[in-house]
Amino acid sequence: SYVLSQPPSVSVAPGKTARITCGGNNIGSKSVFWYQQKPGQAPILVVYGDTDRPSGIPERFSGSNSGNTATLTISRVEAGDEADYYCQVWDVSSYHWVFGGGTKLTVL
Amino acid sequence: QVTLRESGPALVKPTQTLTLTCTFSGFSVSTSGVSVSWIRQPPGKALEWLALIDWDDDKYYSTSLKTRLTISKDTSKNQVVLIMTNMDPVDTATYYCARINLVRGVMRGMDVWGQGTTVTVSS
Numbered sequence: 001s002y003v004l005s006q007p008p009s010v011s012v013a014p015g016k017t018a019r020i021t022c023g024g025n026n027i028g029s030k031s032v033f034w035y036q037q038k039p040g041q042a043p044i045l046v047v048y049g050d051t052d053r054p055s056g057i058p059e060r061f062s063g064s065n066s067g068n069t070a071t072l073t074i075s076r077v078e079a080g081d082e083a084d085y086y087c088q089v090w091d092v093s094s095y096h097w098v099f100g101g102g103t104k105l106t107v108l
Numbered sequence: 109q110v111t112l113r114e115s116g117p118a119l120v121k122p123t124q125t126l127t128l129t130c131t132f133s134g135f136s137v138s139t140s141g142v143s144v145s146w147i148r149q150p151p152g153k154a155l156e157w158l159a160l161i162d163w164d165d166d167k168y169y170s171t172s173l174k175t176r177l178t179i180s181k182d183t184s185k186n187q188v189v190l191i192m193t194n195m196d197p198v199d200t201a202t203y204y205c206a207r208i209n210l211v212r213g214v215m216r217g218m219d220v221w222g223q224g225t226t227v228t229v230s231s
């Protein structure tokens with residue numbers, strides 16, 4: 001089955017840029033989705049189709065995907081961005097949705 | 109406005125069968141491109157995809173749980189039901205349902221989620 005690998009944690013100072021990676025075999029050929037989950041809340045979609053943002057998601061959130069790594073970039077990080085972030089793909093070969101293990105973003 | 113809400117028992121005993129219902133509004137699961145999925149999250153752990161049912165009544169299941177899961181829909185009631193058999197304490201988790209939307213050929217992912225329902229498996 002397809003596996004997505006994320007770093008357990010990323011720390012960043014307010015106002016700086018956070019980059020959260022998601023590794024997978026030839027993930028560049030798949031469409032990647034990113035979700036933000038704050039404590040006690042349901043996840044929300046922040047990026048779909050590698051690079052697109054749903055309405056209401058700030059432009060500070062952006063995505064990229066190439067080769068074996070997809071990246072969620074959060075610019076001008078704010079305290080309110082502190083959350084767990086999950087990457088996800090639809091694995092057509094197995095008809096499975098696959099989540100990464102999640103990355104805890106800490107704003108210093 | 110699109111909303112989803114999960115309901116079901118908060119506590120089940122080991123070996124029992126769990127039935128969860130996702131009641132939604134603002135969309136129809138018979139509309140082309142629309143699916144509903146179930147996802148769970150054990151305490152302090154990552155999200156885990158469980159099952160999906162689409163507008164064509166196609167059903168997909170997590171390989172590791174396939175033998176224990178059944179997903180179905182009632183379009184007249186705007187509900188999707190997940191049945192999980194032979195519950196075990198390791199199945200203790202928050203269970204979410206989410207809409208998956210395919211718009212003009214573009215997969216929008218799980219764009220709206222319910223608030224989740226917590227299920228504890230204990231004797």
